[in-house]
Amino acid sequence: MRLDFHVHSNLSKDALHSLKHLAVKAKAIGLDGIAVCDHDAMPKDDFKLEGLLIMRGIECSAQEGHISVFGVPPDFDYMKGIPAAEIARRAERAGGISIVNHAFSIRKRNSMGSHAFKVKATAIERFNGSDFIHNLRAWKSIPVGTGGSDAHSVYELGNAYTLLECEPWEDAVLEAVRKKQFKAVLAQNPFSILRRKYERLMKKRDK
Numbered sequence: 001m002r003l004d005f006h007v008h009s010n011l012s013k014d015a016l017h018s019l020k021h022l023a024v025k026a027k028a029i030g031l032d033g034i035a036v037c038d039h040d041a042m043p044k045d046d047f048k049l050e051g052l053l054i055m056r057g058i059e060c061s062a063q064e065g066h067i068s069v070f071g072v073p074p075d076f077d078y079m080k081g082i083p084a085a086e087i088a089r090r091a092e093r094a095g096g097i098s099i100v101n102h103a104f105s106i107r108k109r110n111s112m113g114s115h116a117f118k119v120k121a122t123a124i125e126r127f128n129g130s131d132f133i134h135n136l137r138a139w140k141s142i143p144v145g146t147g148g149s150d151a152h153s154v155y156e157l158g159n160a161y162t163l164l165e166c167e168p169w170e171d172a173v174l175e176a177v178r179k180k181q182f183k184a185v186l187a188q189n190p191f192s193i194l195r196r197k198y199e200r201l202m203k204k205r206d207k
Helices: 019-028 084-093 114-118 131-141 172-180 191-205
Strands: 002-007 034-037 053-061 068-070 097-100 123-128 145-148 158-163 181-186
Touching: 002 019, 002 123, 002 145, 019 034, 019 097, 034 068, 034 158, 053 172, 068 084, 084 097, 084 114, 097 172, 123 131, 123 181, 145 181
Parallel strands: 002 034, 034 053, 097 123, 123 145
Antiparallel strands: 002 158, 053 068, 068 097, 145 158, 158 181
């Protein structure tokens, strides 16, 4: 299945579109699922779309950078700024998984660099659809990792995604990640990012 493992809805302040809008677009472009992980918040929207898996998680702001968790309860126990390794441990204890995001980004407050390998997360993001610098470094540094667009709009969906050897169910996805039965795919379209930035600029101007 093709799953975009890093998507933001407008629950994140820097994202544009609703979960419903994202889901409809994801299905239209041929994705089998999206994993929504807003910044330090679990999506509460219970929207469902037949034929598309919608996973809900959190992109946690850890001490060293960003790490996403999935398969955890809505009241997942963590606090901003605690070590990423502790978040990974708590996710595992809660029955979920953890993925270190854009480890080699030039945005230092969001990235962990080589420390990502010491966190003992379930996986590390290999390809990020919004971060060219990370992808250049991760190409060799992270031979096995997930792929996610890091979409903050519908335009960026699918810029990177994960191919998984499993059925399109959340439990099956979690198990496939634990067993490393996945492959990251990069399909970056830089114009999609520019389109998002233009729309955000127009919305600010209208205000």
